[in-house]
Amino acid sequence: xxxxxxxxxxxxxxxxxxxxxxxxxxxxxxxxxxxxxxxxxxxxxxxxxxxxxxxxxxxxxxxxxxxxxxxxxxxxxxxxxxxxxxxxxxxxxxxxxxxxxxxxxxxxxxxxxxxxxxxxxxxxxxxxxxxxxxxxxxxxxxxxxxxxxxxxxxxxxxxxxxxxxxxxxxxxxxxxxxxxxxxxxxxxxxxxxxxxxxxxxxxxxxxxxxxxxxxxxxxxxxxxxxxxxxxxxxxxxxxxxxxxxxxxxxxxxxxxxxxxxxxxxxxxxxxxxxxxxxxxx
Numbered sequence: 595x596x597x598x599x600x601x602x603x604x605x606x607x608x609x610x611x612x613x614x615x616x617x618x619x620x621x622x623x624x625x626x627x628x629x630x631x632x633x634x635x636x637x638x639x640x641x642x643x644x645x646x647x648x649x650x651x652x653x654x655x656x657x658x659x660x661x662x663x664x665x666x667x668x669x670x671x672x673x674x675x676x677x678x679x680x681x682x683x684x685x686x687x688x689x690x691x692x693x694x695x696x697x698x699x700x701x702x703x704x705x706x707x708x709x710x711x712x713x714x715x716x717x718x719x720x721x722x723x724x725x726x727x728x729x730x731x732x733x734x735x736x737x738x739x740x741x742x743x744x745x746x747x748x749x750x751x752x753x754x755x756x757x758x759x760x761x762x763x764x765x766x767x768x769x770x771x772x773x774x775x776x777x778x779x780x781x782x783x784x785x786x787x788x789x790x791x792x793x794x795x796x797x798x799x800x801x802x803x804x805x806x807x808x809x810x811x812x813x814x815x816x817x818x819x820x821x822x823x824x825x826x827x828x829x830x831x832x833x834x835x836x837x838x839x840x841x842x843x844x845x846x847x848x849x850x851x852x853x854x855x856x857x858x859x860x861x862x863x864x865x866x867x868x869x870x871x872x873x874x875x
Contacts, residue, residue: 600624600644601663603636613859615656616717617833620806622648625743627717638665640767681716686728689746692778702753705778706744707771719830722855722862723747723804726828729853730864732756735799738820741809741831742786745772747802752781759783760798764790797822804830804862811843818847821867826852830862837861 602624607615612635616627619637623645626638641664653660680690680697688697689704697703727747732754739748742761751759761784763769769788776784798820803810810817810829821827827848832840834856840863841851848865855862 598641599626599638599665600641601636601638601665602649602660603634603663604658604660605633605635607635607658610859611656611658613718614833615652615658617806617836617860618652618656619649620831621808622652640765643765679716681721683721683725683728687724687750689724702750704746704749704753704775706746706775707778718857718860719804719832719862720746722857722860723802723828723830724750726830726853726855726862726864727751727754727802730800730826732800736760736797738798738801740801740803740813740817741805742772743768743804745775745784745786747804748772748784748786749776749779749781751800751802752783753779756783756800759785760796761786762789764788796820798825800826800828802828806831807833807836807840810840814843818844818867821848823867825867827865827867828862829864830860832861832863834859834861837863 602619604615612629615635616637623643624637624639628636628638678691680688680694682688682697682700686700687702687704688700689706690697692705692707724747727750732751734755734757737748737751737756737759739751739759739761742748742763745761748759748761761772763772766788769786772786776786799822801817801821803817810831817827827844829840837854844865849868851863852866853864
């Protein structure tokens, strides 16, 4: 049976409202966002995974009224193909679809099939993570991509020289899409798994988690235990207002963030594990 996606559209929102609403709806299970024109803002999510109670709470708290529509899988893919444009971090990374021409004057180019899975570089959080990843040495490193979506960050990690990358997601559609993208980018060091947890006895040099505040906090102990000493924990999917709670959750075990990056009211934070113990308090 084909999957169906829920589209929720709003009109007349300010940029700040769009940013805040994206974060709230992400927590409710939406993982795709689009501006068809300056006045229409839409969120998309697998109808099975949408948490109805959280969605009702978001609408009640914000007082916003949206228009809903059920979109079949095929139509969703076609919509992405019509609207997808390359994303470029100048001189560093370009993310494009297979039907786009190659992008010149960048160090890394990633081809993403524009389907339902989250992670094309268009959303500020994915852009921030890619920008942050370019600051660090991935050569020979082991990397864990928690909530891989399209696989975009895992692919970039391999392109940056990672020795092995373990990527997981709890959505079968995302795993299928990420597997396709991994093959399209000729990656051979990425192991991908349909899962929402992992063997916490395995340690990684770098952990990438571009999800949302709730999932990050729920998995705090596993993230910490899975990080080697001197390893990096890179987090996004976070609003600026989430910063204090995230810092408080990790600073008892990890050092203060090395870097805090911000774009359109979204942030990424990078922690380094300099403690002797990897056991969460």
